Every structure is written in C-alpha cells, then in structure tokens.
Amino acid sequence: MxxxxxxxxxxxxxxxxxxxxxxxxxxxxxxxxxxxxxxxxxxxxxxxxxxxxxxxxxxxxxxxxxxxxxxxxxxxxxxxxxxxxxxxxxxxxxxxxxxxxxxxxxxxxxxxxxxxxxxxxxxxxxxxxxxxxxxxxxxxxxxxxxxxxxxxxxxxxxxxxxxxxxxxxxxxxxxxxxxxxxxxxxxxxxxxxxxxxxxxxxxxxxxxxxxxxxxxxxxxxxxxxxxxxxxxxxxxxxxxxxxxxxxxxxxxxxxxxxxxxxxxxxxxxxxxxxxxxxxxxxxxxxxxxxxxxxxxIFYEFIKADEFYDKDPKRLLLKDVEIGVNYVMIISSTAGLWGYNIGDTIQFxxxxxxxxxxxGRIKHFISAFGEHVIAKEVEEAMQEAVAETDAAITEFTVAPQINPEGEELPFHEWFVEFEQKPQDLNKFAEIIDRSLQKQNSYYLDLIEGNILQRLKVTQVPQNAFQQYMKSIGKLGGQNKLPRLSNDRKIADKLKEII
Structure with a gap:
C-alpha cells in the first residue's frame, strides 16, 4: 500500500x-x-x-x-x-x-x-x-x-x-x-x-x-x-x-x-x-x-402534486415522507432564496x-392527466431490459395526441438500441405493464380506452447525438430530457429517422 x-x-x-x-x-x-x-x-x-x-x-x-x-x-x-x-x-x-x-x-x-x-x-x-x-x-x-x-x-x-x-x-x-x-x-x-x-x-x-x-x-x-x-x-x-x-x-x-x-x-x-x-x-x-x-444550503420541499396550487405548503425535513415526489426548494450561501431548482426528488x-x-417538475407527460415522471419511465425501461435480451444506448418519451386515422392517442418511446430485443412487442408490453403498475392515472386511462398501449420507435445509431449536436448541446454537462409533454424533441427525431 x-x-x-x-x-x-x-x-x-x-x-x-x-x-x-x-x-x-x-x-x-x-x-x-x-x-x-x-x-x-x-x-x-x-x-x-x-x-x-x-x-x-x-x-x-x-x-x-x-x-x-x-x-x-x-x-x-x-x-x-x-x-x-x-x-x-x-x-x-x-x-x-x-x-x-x-x-x-x-x-x-x-x-x-x-x-x-x-x-x-x-x-x-x-x-x-x-x-x-x-x-x-x-x-x-x-x-x-x-x-x-x-x-x-x-x-x-x-x-x-x-x-x-x-x-x-x-x-x-x-x-x-x-x-x-x-x-x-x-x-x-x-x-x-x-x-x-x-x-x-x-x-x-x-x-x-x-x-x-x-x-x-x-x-x-x-x-x-x-x-x-x-x-x-x-x-x-x-x-x-x-x-x-x-x-x-x-x-x-x-x-x-x-x-x-x-x-x-x-x-x-x-x-x-x-x-x-x-x-x-x-x-x-x-x-x-x-x-x-x-x-x-437550507432545504424546503413541496409535494409535486401540489406545486402548481395557489398556495402550496412548504415543508421541512421533519415533515417529509419516504417515496413521495417533492419539488426541492433551496436557499444558500450563493444568494439563492426560496429558489426552485426545477428538480423533483424522493426520500x-x-x-x-x-x-x-x-425528474424535473417541467419534464413529465400529462397530456391526458397521467403525470408520468422520469423515475417511472426509467424503472419501466430497466424492467424491460432486465427481462429481455435488449441493451439500450439512449431513450426519450413523448405523447402522440393526434395519431393517424382512428387510432387512440399513445405514449411514443424513442429508443436507440445497442442490441435490439428479439421481440419488440414484448419489450413494449413489459414497459407498459410497469407503467400501469407504477402510475394509477396511466392505468385508468388505458383501462378507460382513453390511451392505447405505448409504442416503441427504434432510433438509428447516433441519432440522439445528432439531435444534441443540432441544438448545440453535444457533450459537456448537457443531458437529453427523458420525457417531454410536447413533440418538439420527437418531431426533430422523426426528421433524423
């Protein structure tokens, strides 16, 4: 030694x-x-x-x-x-x-x-x-x-x-x-x-x-x-x-x-x-x-479900619960006071x-009231990878509100595979099952025929890198959002595809 x-x-x-x-x-x-x-x-x-x-x-x-x-x-x-x-x-x-x-x-x-x-x-x-x-x-x-x-x-x-x-x-x-x-x-x-x-x-x-x-x-x-x-x-x-x-x-x-x-x-x-x-x-x-x-750093926490209420309750550590989604608010020696950093955390x-x-308080999908967050999509993806022979490079999720024909709306998962699963439908089914298990709102929308099961769109190799480069955010500390409540990223990926 x-x-x-x-x-x-x-x-x-x-x-x-x-x-x-x-x-x-x-x-x-x-x-x-x-x-x-x-x-x-x-x-x-x-x-x-x-x-x-x-x-x-x-x-x-x-x-x-x-x-x-x-x-x-x-x-x-x-x-x-x-x-x-x-x-x-x-x-x-x-x-x-x-x-x-x-x-x-x-x-x-x-x-x-x-x-x-x-x-x-x-x-x-x-x-x-x-x-x-x-x-x-x-x-x-x-x-x-x-x-x-x-x-x-x-x-x-x-x-x-x-x-x-x-x-x-x-x-x-x-x-x-x-x-x-x-x-x-x-x-x-x-x-x-x-x-x-x-x-x-x-x-x-x-x-x-x-x-x-x-x-x-x-x-x-x-x-x-x-x-x-x-x-x-x-x-x-x-x-x-x-x-x-x-x-x-x-x-x-x-x-x-x-x-x-x-x-x-x-x-x-x-x-x-x-x-x-x-x-x-x-x-x-x-x-x-x-x-x-x-x-x-002095921390306060607001329940994510209540964040956009008129007067949400600002909690201290003694008030928080394990497993609840909170928006983290900080005041610090940097001179940030009652500052919303935009992240959501769970204890x-x-x-x-x-x-x-x-996740991020602004990065979620709630086009139909489902309020799906980053933690849920990441856990769903982990389950799908663990239960199949797939390996992924990157992914992001967006709602498809106006599909073609008479199709029901759905969540579209853009996935770049290192190794594509033998059965892509099974891969999508595992993800969807996990989301329904984690998010009761999503489950209700599926069972109520408001949404159809999610769809996986395969993205070509390096497509996400091309996207990040196209918006001037390739490398460094830049991160691809896991999910969006609109189609801005999705539409750009469609062009690349």
Missing part, C-alpha cells in the same frame, strides 16, 4: 465521523444553516427588501420570501452581473456558472467564496466515503479522468464566468494534479467530438483507475476507445474499478456499460448542479444519496436523509 493510499484511508475515517455527526442531527443542523444564512444576508439588497431583520423562524421566512425560479430572481442577478455588490449575498460572487436558460437566454448562477468550497468538498467527500465504506483506496495511485467542460473562463465586470465543471477544474487539489487527466490543453477543446478523440489519444496507454462524467458522454468515450483498440475498456484499463457519475440515472445505462467495460465496476452517484452540490452516494449498499445538510431514507432524483 502506497503512502497516498494509506493516508486516504485515515482521512476518509476522519471525514466519515464528521459527516455522521451532522447527519445524525438533521433538524439541528438545518436550523443552524438557516439562522446563519439569514444573519449574513440581512444587510443585502434582497435581505432588506424581504425583512431579514425580522425573520427568526421558518414561518417568518415563508411570509417574507416567496418561491422563485431563475426568471423571477433574474432582476437581482442582472444587478450583480452589472457589477453591483451586496445584492443577493454580501460582496461580489467569485464566479458565475453560466448555463442554458429558457425564456431569458443564458443563466448566470452566482458562486460565492462561501458556496464554492461546498462543491469541492462534497465531491471529495463522496470519494472518501467510498474508501471508508469499502476499504478500497488503491485507485488513488492510478490516473483519474473527469469528462467536463472547458476550464477557460470569460469575465464580466470583474467576475469570472464559465461552465461549473470548468470552474471546478481550477480547484483540483495538488495531490491529484499528477493523476488527473486529460491535459489542460485537451480540456480546453470546445468541440466535443474533437475533445473525445483527443482524450482517447491521451489516455489509451495510461493506467486509468477512476473515470467520471455524465453516462451518455462517457459512453461515447468508451466506444471510441474500443474502436481504436478493438478491446474492451476493462482490458485497456485493467485497474479501472470506479465510475463516478451524476446528472442522469445510471441504471438504464448499466448493462450497456458493463458490456463496454467487460466486467462490473463500482460506482458513486453524485447530485451536483450549478446551484449547489446537493447529495452524493455515501454507502454502496444503500439506495439513494446523502442529502448535504451542512453545506450552506429513500430518513435516518439519515437520503434522496433520489425522480
């Missing part, structure tokens, strides 16, 4: 004890975060306009701070981007994480000197918890690759801005610099396909032990490694034993990855976003990710609090 590997085990034990301390005191920890947030921001423009000097309880907060999304918080962010100080948080932010916007173009999410370390520490702690949980630390001696956005940053009125993954690249600790790949120059390549090719050239002869990134883009990297060498990834990298991912559910990709690698490898799931690093998988044998309660445990990401 190397000195680095031995030291990692000692440090992992220390960090685990610290995590267990706050995780075992969730309400006390969250109240402390809440009080500190209010105290530090009471003299900001936002704090003064929302009576922070009179807020001491959660009820006070609810009465003074409404739920907002980015569009509603944008007037404050615009003042910050113009160079003004003490708007949402004291002083100026360190960075802006620039992401794709909706109605207002680009979004600028502030990262402050208080919030930035929480992104770095959470990623580090996820790996340390894995070491403490499994006893495995040899991988720290090998090469590690993090497929991410370019670390080159722009500047706006004295504040650096770029993609979150590119900003984080500036914070790789010194003891990992020699292990880190790809090179800075390669990481700065903007064209994703050129970047992947360059990464393949740099890494193919290295001793890779950890590979990290969004599964769909790591898959492209794996496929190009195989194209170049004719070998499975696990044969190219015999010491590759840990895959770290975030952004999407890995389960629909798992069988495909194991085929590309040639064996099973351990994995760690992360829940990072520009707005905060919310959770990570802390135990290999537990479902869900540990919610980060001690990272300068898998309350001792400690662990979550899974169930």
């Amino acid at each position: 190397s000195i680095k590997s031995f030291a990692a085990k000692i440090f992992a034990s220390y960090i685990r004890k610290k995590i267990d301390h706050w995780a075992s005191r969730p309400y006390e920890t969250q109240d402390k975060v809440f009080q500190e947030l209010i105290k530090k921001a009471k003299n900001t423009k936002f704090g003064k306009e929302h009576n922070f000097n009179k807020i001491s309880t959660h009820l006070d907060f609810i009465q003074n701070v409404p739920i907002r999304d980015y569009e509603e918080l944008k007037p404050y962010v615009d003042l910050m981007v113009e160079g003004q100080e003490d708007i949402l948080w004291p002083g100026k932010p360190l960075y802006y994480a620039k992401t794709s916007g909706t109605t207002s173009g680009a979004k600028y999410i502030p990262l402050t000197k208080e919030s930035m370390p929480t992104h770095i520490n959470a990623a580090r702690n996820a790996i340390l918890c894995y070491i403490e949980d499994t006893g495995k630390s040899k991988f720290v001696d090998g090469k590690m690759i993090f497929l991410q956005g370019s670390p080159e940053l722009d500047e706006k009125n004295g504040v650096k801005l770029g993609r979150l993954s590119g900003i984080v690249a500036h914070y790789v600790p010194g003891y990992l610099q020699k292990n880190r790949m790809p090179s800075w120059e390669t990481n700065c390549i903007e064209d994703w396909e050129d970047k992947v090719d360059a990464i393949v050239e740099e890494t193919v002869k290295e001793d890779m032990s950890v590979i990290s990134g969004i599964p769909s883009w790591v898959q492209m990297y794996f496929e190009r490694l195989i194209d170049k060498t004719g070998k499975k990834v696990g044969d190219i990298f015999p010491n590759f034993d840990l895959f770290i991912y975030g952004g999407v559910n890995y389960e629909p990709y798992r069988s495909k990855f194991e085929n590309l690698i040639g064996r099973k490898v351990d994995s760690i799931e992360l829940y990072p976003a520009s707005e905060g690093f919310f959770a990570f998988q802390d135990r290999q044998d537990e479902k869900g990710m540990l919610l980060q309660l001690d990272s300068g 898998t445990s309350d001792k400690p609090y662990r979550v899974i990401v169930s």
Whole structure:
C-alpha cells in the first residue's frame, strides 16, 4: 500500500465521523444553516427588501420570501452581473456558472467564496466515503479522468464566468494534479467530438483507475476507445474499478456499460448542479444519496402534486415522507432564496436523509392527466431490459395526441438500441405493464380506452447525438430530457429517422 493510499484511508475515517455527526442531527443542523444564512444576508439588497431583520423562524421566512425560479430572481442577478455588490449575498460572487436558460437566454448562477468550497468538498467527500465504506483506496495511485467542460473562463465586470465543471477544474487539489487527466490543453477543446478523440489519444496507454462524467458522454468515450483498440475498456484499463457519475440515472445505462467495460465496476452517484452540490452516494449498499445538510444550503420541499396550487405548503425535513415526489426548494450561501431548482426528488431514507432524483417538475407527460415522471419511465425501461435480451444506448418519451386515422392517442418511446430485443412487442408490453403498475392515472386511462398501449420507435445509431449536436448541446454537462409533454424533441427525431 502506497503512502497516498494509506493516508486516504485515515482521512476518509476522519471525514466519515464528521459527516455522521451532522447527519445524525438533521433538524439541528438545518436550523443552524438557516439562522446563519439569514444573519449574513440581512444587510443585502434582497435581505432588506424581504425583512431579514425580522425573520427568526421558518414561518417568518415563508411570509417574507416567496418561491422563485431563475426568471423571477433574474432582476437581482442582472444587478450583480452589472457589477453591483451586496445584492443577493454580501460582496461580489467569485464566479458565475453560466448555463442554458429558457425564456431569458443564458443563466448566470452566482458562486460565492462561501458556496464554492461546498462543491469541492462534497465531491471529495463522496470519494472518501467510498474508501471508508469499502476499504478500497488503491485507485488513488492510478490516473483519474473527469469528462467536463472547458476550464477557460470569460469575465464580466470583474467576475469570472464559465461552465461549473470548468470552474471546478481550477480547484483540483495538488495531490491529484499528477493523476488527473486529460491535459489542460485537451480540456480546453470546445468541440466535443474533437475533445473525445483527443482524450482517447491521451489516455489509451495510461493506467486509468477512476473515470467520471455524465453516462451518455462517457459512453461515447468508451466506444471510441474500443474502436481504436478493438478491446474492451476493462482490458485497456485493467485497474479501472470506479465510475463516478451524476446528472442522469445510471441504471438504464448499466448493462450497456458493463458490456463496454467487460466486467462490473463500482460506482458513486453524485447530485451536483450549478446551484449547489446537493447529495452524493455515501454507502454502496444503500439506495439513494446523502442529502448535504451542512453545506450552506437550507432545504424546503413541496409535494409535486401540489406545486402548481395557489398556495402550496412548504415543508421541512421533519415533515417529509419516504417515496413521495417533492419539488426541492433551496436557499444558500450563493444568494439563492426560496429558489426552485426545477428538480423533483424522493426520500429513500430518513435516518439519515437520503434522496433520489425522480425528474424535473417541467419534464413529465400529462397530456391526458397521467403525470408520468422520469423515475417511472426509467424503472419501466430497466424492467424491460432486465427481462429481455435488449441493451439500450439512449431513450426519450413523448405523447402522440393526434395519431393517424382512428387510432387512440399513445405514449411514443424513442429508443436507440445497442442490441435490439428479439421481440419488440414484448419489450413494449413489459414497459407498459410497469407503467400501469407504477402510475394509477396511466392505468385508468388505458383501462378507460382513453390511451392505447405505448409504442416503441427504434432510433438509428447516433441519432440522439445528432439531435444534441443540432441544438448545440453535444457533450459537456448537457443531458437529453427523458420525457417531454410536447413533440418538439420527437418531431426533430422523426426528421433524423
């Protein structure tokens, strides 16, 4: 065992004890975060306009701070981007994480000197918890690759801005610099396909032990490694034993990855976003990710079914139930207040609090009142893959409201197969059966002859990559929506098909 590997085990034990301390005191920890947030921001423009000097309880907060999304918080962010100080948080932010916007173009999410370390520490702690949980630390001696956005940053009125993954690249600790790949120059390549090719050239002869990134883009990297060498990834990298991912559910990709690698490898799931690093998988044998309660983020939860009501109830941790779909609302040291990040989550445990990401509040199908969510379609796909000989590359789902002729409407599943099932009808039947089992509204619509059984449309190889490229979102942290309530993606895929 190397000195680095031995030291990692000692440090992992220390960090685990610290995590267990706050995780075992969730309400006390969250109240402390809440009080500190209010105290530090009471003299900001936002704090003064929302009576922070009179807020001491959660009820006070609810009465003074409404739920907002980015569009509603944008007037404050615009003042910050113009160079003004003490708007949402004291002083100026360190960075802006620039992401794709909706109605207002680009979004600028502030990262402050208080919030930035929480992104770095959470990623580090996820790996340390894995070491403490499994006893495995040899991988720290090998090469590690993090497929991410370019670390080159722009500047706006004295504040650096770029993609979150590119900003984080500036914070790789010194003891990992020699292990880190790809090179800075390669990481700065903007064209994703050129970047992947360059990464393949740099890494193919290295001793890779950890590979990290969004599964769909790591898959492209794996496929190009195989194209170049004719070998499975696990044969190219015999010491590759840990895959770290975030952004999407890995389960629909798992069988495909194991085929590309040639064996099973351990994995760690992360829940990072520009707005905060919310959770990570802390135990290999537990479902869900540990919610980060001690990272300068105060959490509220609204039942997804009630979110669009006039005055939905804002819940604290003590009020949540396991298995219920919630919209997660945050207030943080980044200066985001009552902020709807757009994600829906479900709790898998309350001792400690662990979550899974169930979807996006705006990404669902409810063209007929069925309100099918991402978690349901992903679980249905997992069942179909497990019960057949199929392997999938990617998929998305959309409603077909106006089918040809006298057909009933249906859900259309666009699937790119790595290996097509022998019986596509059986594959579709398994998916439909699973959805009916999970979603009573969908079951009622099928039994009431409002909807017919879903249909699977096979998508050609690389069609999803072509789609993402056509909208300028190939690679990096970009993700294909699992489902939509309209036909925008579906129609574009039909053109490609």
